[in-house]
Amino acid sequence: MNTTRAQAVLADARVDVVVGTTYANVFYLTGYVGFSQRLMPTTQVYAIARADRLDEPVLVAPIGDLDMHAQLPARIGRLRSYGHFYVQLASEERDPEQRRYQEIVSADPGGSAAEALLEELGALPSSARVALDERGVTAAVRDAVRARFGERVVDGAALLDRVRMVKTPEEIRRLEAAALVMEGSIARALEAAREGISEAEMARVFDTSTIAAGSAPYFTVIAFGERGALPNTVPSAARRLRRGDQIRFDVGCYTEMYASDISRTAVLGAPAPKVRGYYEAILAGEQRMLEVMKPGVRAREVFDAAVRATQEAGIPHYRRHHVGHGVGLDVYDLPIIAPGSETPLEPGMVFEIETPYYEIGFGGVQVEDTVVITESGCRLLTRSSRELAVIA
Amino acid sequence: MNTTRAQAVLADARVDVVVGTTYANVFYLTGYVGFSQRLMPTTQVYAIARADRLDEPVLVAPIGDLDMHAQLPARIGRLRSYGHFYVQLASEERDPEQRRYQEIVSADPGGSAAEALLEELGALPSSARVALDERGVTAAVRDAVRARFGERVVDGAALLDRVRMVKTPEEIRRLEAAALVMEGSIARALEAAREGISEAEMARVFDTSTIAAGSAPYFTVIAFGERGALPNTVPSAARRLRRGDQIRFDVGCYTEMYASDISRTAVLGAPAPKVRGYYEAILAGEQRMLEVMKPGVRAREVFDAAVRATQEAGIPHYRRHHVGHGVGLDVYDLPIIAPGSETPLEPGMVFEIETPYYEIGFGGVQVEDTVVITESGCRLLTRSSRELAVIA
Numbered sequence: 001m002n003t004t005r006a007q008a009v010l011a012d013a014r015v016d017v018v019v020g021t022t023y024a025n026v027f028y029l030t031g032y033v034g035f036s037q038r039l040m041p042t043t044q045v046y047a048i049a050r051a052d053r054l055d056e057p058v059l060v061a062p063i064g065d066l067d068m069h070a071q072l073p074a075r076i077g078r079l080r081s082y083g084h085f086y087v088q089l090a091s092e093e094r095d096p097e098q099r100r101y102q103e104i105v106s107a108d109p110g111g112s113a114a115e116a117l118l119e120e121l122g123a124l125p126s127s128a129r130v131a132l133d134e135r136g137v138t139a140a141v142r143d144a145v146r147a148r149f150g151e152r153v154v155d156g157a158a159l160l161d162r163v164r165m166v167k168t169p170e171e172i173r174r175l176e177a178a179a180l181v182m183e184g185s186i187a188r189a190l191e192a193a194r195e196g197i198s199e200a201e202m203a204r205v206f207d208t209s210t211i212a213a214g215s216a217p218y219f220t221v222i223a224f225g226e227r228g229a230l231p232n233t234v235p236s237a238a239r240r241l242r243r244g245d246q247i248r249f250d251v252g253c254y255t256e257m258y259a260s261d262i263s264r265t266a267v268l269g270a271p272a273p274k275v276r277g278y279y280e281a282i283l284a285g286e287q288r289m290l291e292v293m294k295p296g297v298r299a300r301e302v303f304d305a306a307v308r309a310t311q312e313a314g315i316p317h318y319r320r321h322h323v324g325h326g327v328g329l330d331v332y333d334l335p336i337i338a339p340g341s342e343t344p345l346e347p348g349m350v351f352e353i354e355t356p357y358y359e360i361g362f363g364g365v366q367v368e369d370t371v372v373i374t375e376s377g378c379r380l381l382t383r384s385s386r387e388l389a390v391i392a
Numbered sequence: 393m394n395t396t397r398a399q400a401v402l403a404d405a406r407v408d409v410v411v412g413t414t415y416a417n418v419f420y421l422t423g424y425v426g427f428s429q430r431l432m433p434t435t436q437v438y439a440i441a442r443a444d445r446l447d448e449p450v451l452v453a454p455i456g457d458l459d460m461h462a463q464l465p466a467r468i469g470r471l472r473s474y475g476h477f478y479v480q481l482a483s484e485e486r487d488p489e490q491r492r493y494q495e496i497v498s499a500d501p502g503g504s505a506a507e508a509l510l511e512e513l514g515a516l517p518s519s520a521r522v523a524l525d526e527r528g529v530t531a532a533v534r535d536a537v538r539a540r541f542g543e544r545v546v547d548g549a550a551l552l553d554r555v556r557m558v559k560t561p562e563e564i565r566r567l568e569a570a571a572l573v574m575e576g577s578i579a580r581a582l583e584a585a586r587e588g589i590s591e592a593e594m595a596r597v598f599d600t601s602t603i604a605a606g607s608a609p610y611f612t613v614i615a616f617g618e619r620g621a622l623p624n625t626v627p628s629a630a631r632r633l634r635r636g637d638q639i640r641f642d643v644g645c646y647t648e649m650y651a652s653d654i655s656r657t658a659v660l661g662a663p664a665p666k667v668r669g670y671y672e673a674i675l676a677g678e679q680r681m682l683e684v685m686k687p688g689v690r691a692r693e694v695f696d697a698a699v700r701a702t703q704e705a706g707i708p709h710y711r712r713h714h715v716g717h718g719v720g721l722d723v724y725d726l727p728i729i730a731p732g733s734e735t736p737l738e739p740g741m742v743f744e745i746e747t748p749y750y751e752i753g754f755g756g757v758q759v760e761d762t763v764v765i766t767e768s769g770c771r772l773l774t775r776s777s778r779e780l781a782v783i784a
Contacts, residue, residue, distance in 0.1 A: 035611075035624035036624075038611075039610065039611055039644070039723055040723065040724055041433060042527060064623065065624060067623055067625070068626070071625070071626050072626065085623075085713060086711035086712060086713065086750075087621065087623075087750040087752060088749070088750065088754070089751075093752055093753050095618065097619075097622075098618060098622075098753065101621070101622060101752065102752050134530075134531035135434060135530075138527075139526035139527075139534060139547060155531060200606070204603055204604060204606075207603045208600050211600055211603065211609070212596060212600070214592070214596075218431065226490060227489075229490065230459040230462065230463060230490075230493060231457075231459055231477075231479075232427035232428075232459055234460070317480065319478035320478060321456070321477060331431055332432055357480070358478075358479040358480065359479065359480035359481075360480065360481055360485055360490050360493065361482035361490065362480070362482075
């Protein structure tokens with residue numbers, strides 16, 4: 001967690017306590033990795049963090065999941081479990097992981113998440129203003145909190161989005177690791193590129209590589225030829241690679257809780273002049289972003305520069321709604337590089353930058369890379385060639 | 393969709409219109425497979441279905457995702473897109489998929505999801521009572537709908553849960569396919585079982601097999617020996633398989649949108665008498681469920697029978713909070729087989745039944761299978777041996 005930034009954002013919003021409720025926000029505030037919450041987002045887990053004690057949050061979580069806290073200990077001040085779960089205890093247990101679990105699971109707290117949250121909030125100073133992340137809490141619990149505490153409780157997701165915009169060195173390390181996994185999987189998939197392989201077969205090579213790297217596949221858009229015009233192409237078992245096809249990758253994974261979302265384009269055989277020309281244009285648009293991104297520049301200025309550069313470099317009719325977005329615990333963190341976004345870039349922000357182009361009947365070309373804003377500019381976290389890949 | 397059941401449930405609740413808002417509920421009502429919504433659940437997609445025209449729902453979705461509707465056409469009466477997305481159009485396009493996409497993406501609807509929803513609800517008869525699935529709609533949109541329409545709009549997630557409890561033949565086919573994928577991946581993982589393999593290595597074999605079957609890994613709990621006591625074991629690169637270890641699988645995937653969640657237990661070498669004895673007890677508990685599950689029996693009666701059978705067969709201190717749950721588009725569909733659940737079983741309900749046992753210092757034993765309720769009893773959808781697997 002970026003504690004300094006969190007304190008500033010909460011102070012600015014005159015909030016004394018923030019309650020994270022999503023899988024990502026609970027992890028951000030506590031380091032707790034939920035199990036059921038990832039599978040079933042209605043599972044209620046809360047990280048209650050006082051602005052003056054951000055490193056001692058209270059974690060409210062179902063006792064049936066708390067072996068996760070024994071395996072991957074979270075940074076918390078206090079654990080408040082709820083519900084029932086039965087594990088037979090040992091008379092004496094020496095293994096540290098098992099002993100931690102035994103301590104946690106010896107409790108039989110009962111009760112519900114809502115009861116636990118209302119009680120924890122009720123124990124706060126009555127003047128405390130609370131920002132409750134409205135994205136992960138159930139509607140019923142949010143209603144109950146508002147009914148009980150009224151205007152003292154405001155929605156909190158936007159505040160946490162603002163905190164999370166600027167990454168810590170550890171977050172940047174993980175985002176770089178995630179990007180490298182995706183680059184490796186693209187390389188493995190391209191090694192399998194040959195006439196007759198289907199999109200679905202190449203996607204399996206890709207996902208297998210991601211898993212071999214210890215990461216979780218998240219989305220795998222691999223599109224051949226004209227299917228590249230479909231932005232979210234579902235890899236098809238019927239569409240097989242032909243000479244001259246472009247291969248558009250738009251792929252993402254999770255590595256150590258952090259997302260990656262990058263793109264590359266390749267061609268089997270000699271690229272048609274239109275493919276080469278359009279690729280050069282979008283690459284020029286991306287390159288322009290690398291030149292202009294630095295602290296103080298506004299996201300909308302980056303957008304304007306990228307679209308203009310792409311138009312000037314060979315796609316005069318180029319239009320986009322955004323040309324990039326923050327990346328972190330979510331694949332779309334703030335800010336978005338889009339018209340109207342006045343957010344100035346800050347050192348430590350990490351973006352996926354992209355200038356995709358889709359044309360029905362032609363296909364698509366895309367390049368997307370991960371960059372971190374530095375004190376004086378920006379730095380690519382991806383390492384592979386950004387040129388159009390030509391497969392002999 | 394189980395249309396007959398949906399009509400009955402909505403009539404019973406005196407609801408004229410149901411609005412699905414989660415990835416699963418939108419799919420259930422329309423067949424629409426979202427892209428961004430799966431990755432970013434705050435993406436707003438709505439399926440607005442009138443009880444008297446359930447097969448003609450209105451789909452509200454961001455235009456940037458609507459190539460998904462071109463690729464996998466949904467069953468909808470009308471499409472209402474919102475937002476901006478730019479794709480260069482072709483002068484003439486003959487490929488059916490590309491032509492469908494061109495028709496959809498030619499619109500530039502603008503506006504927001506909230507505006508689209510408020511307008512669509514405003515166009516309904518003013519007497520219409522609306523059930524709005526509160527799980528996928530943002531808090532802000534829910535607040536806006538309630539402010540505008542007041543008590544005419546109620547929360548709808550529980551109604552959709554009730555409809556989805558009883559599966560159609562096509563849903564049962566997909567749930568069976570998902571279970572078979574998991575059984576195949578367990579078999580591949582057990583083929584790799586040898587002294588010295590780590591939990592993490594075996595999990596990679598498992599996930600690779602799942603991907604090779606065209607399915608998406610969802611959760612992969614593979615625990616050796618004492619680590620089996622951790623219900624949600626994160627496969628460890630450090631814990632290596634030793635002779636005499638039990639191997640506990642609790643694994644899930646998604647196949648054609650439907651979930652599976654099954655378990656098996658194996659031992660490398662001769663099982664210790666305690667492992668064999670406890671396994672026989674939990675298998676007896678599961679077997680008892682297969683004997684008692686039939687239409688009209690209440691979920692709590694199944695629970696009582698399973699716990700009692702497990703206790704009598706060799707774990708007198710056996711306790712559980714549930715011994716199974718429905719499975720469908722979510723890994724936990726209703727009903728849950730738990731104390732207090734008065735829900736009677738009905739033909740077409742599909743369950744994951746399980747009697748896991750966890751003991752710190754000992755480990756875990758677990759068996760979990762997929763069963764469908766038939767007219768006269770129940771039928772296993774899994775096919776592999778449910779006995780303790782002994783690996784030579």
